[in-house]
Amino acid sequence: MTKYYKLTDEKDCTRDTQWGAGVTHKATGTGKEMCSAAVIHVYDHPLKAVMFNQIHANFTSYHLWEVQVKQVVANDKLKAGVKQCTTVRQIKAPIITTNQRVKFAILCALKVYKGESFVSWANNWLSGKDRTESAARSAESAAWSAAESTARSAESAAWSAAESAAWAAAESAAESAAWSARSVWAAARSAESAAESAAIDFVALIKQAME
Numbered sequence: 001m002t003k004y005y006k007l008t009d010e011k012d013c014t015r016d017t018q019w020g021a022g023v024t025h026k027a028t029g030t031g032k033e034m035c036s037a038a039v040i041h042v043y044d045h046p047l048k049a050v051m052f053n054q055i056h057a058n059f060t061s062y063h064l065w066e067v068q069v070k071q072v073v074a075n076d077k078l079k080a081g082v083k084q085c086t087t088v089r090q091i092k093a094p095i096i097t098t099n100q101r102v103k104f105a106i107l108c109a110l111k112v113y114k115g116e117s118f119v120s121w122a123n124n125w126l127s128g129k130d131r132t133e134s135a136a137r138s139a140e141s142a143a144w145s146a147a148e149s150t151a152r153s154a155e156s157a158a159w160s161a162a163e164s165a166a167w168a169a170a171e172s173a174a175e176s177a178a179w180s181a182r183s184v185w186a187a188a189r190s191a192e193s194a195a196e197s198a199a200i201d202f203v204a205l206i207k208q209a210m211e
Contacts, residue, residue, distance in 0.1 A: 004042040004069050004080065005049045006087060010061040019065065024086040032073035032081060039074055039081030042067055047206045050094050051104065052078050064093035077202065096210065104209035106162075111200050117142045118162065136162050 012019045019025070029037030041056070043049040046064055053059055056079065065087040074081035106122050113119075121139035124130040140162035 002044055004044055004067050004082070004085075005046050005091075006040075006042050006065045006067045006085060007049050007053055007057055007059060007062045007093075008065060008087070009057075009059045010063065012063055012087075014057065019087040021087065021089060024084065026084045027082070034074050034076055034079070034081050039083065040069075040085045041079050042069055042082055042085060043079050044075075045203045046091065047094055047096075047203055047210075048078065050096050051101070051202075051206050062093065063090050065089065066091050077200075094210075096206070100209045104206055107205045107209055108200070108202075109162075111205075115142065121162065 006014075006019070008014050008019050017025055025040060027037060027039050029039075031038040033039070034041070043052070049064055053062065066089050068086045068088055069080075069082040069084060071083035072080055073083060103126065106125060110119065110122055118139050121130070121135055124135065
């Protein structure tokens, strides 16, 4: 049986909805469209909830809840949509650093993009051999040129991952964290759309990024 999880802000709210131990809410809309009143968003793993927070609810401070759900009607691989959700208990949220987010973006991009210069840079970054801004900018430029010529999502994933690494090397913690959130979205979405048949395991990639 799949377990599900939900993020709320520090006051246990999502937008105008108040949650808490034993609180149940039902979706008010019809259908199963994500990001609408038709579903309530949950995650099938706590690591997804925290990794994708910045591209979904973007809570600065948050609580992570274990939930019980009814009628899962949608799943875009990043989050799920359900018709009914009960927040059961708070659990400790995993901590994911900016560099781990960048590493995750790079790992996503590597799943779908095999450009030689990008792969070489990515492996050097992952091993810690070269995490300089100049190397990341070079990989970004190569991936961007490929993306412009082919308009493929795989190249876009590589470009975004490389640029996030460049920002992490060059900018303040707050600025690089903001860029890493964008790179996570672009790389994950690109990996999903470019390799649906590959059944990419995002949880496994997050765990690898946190090693």
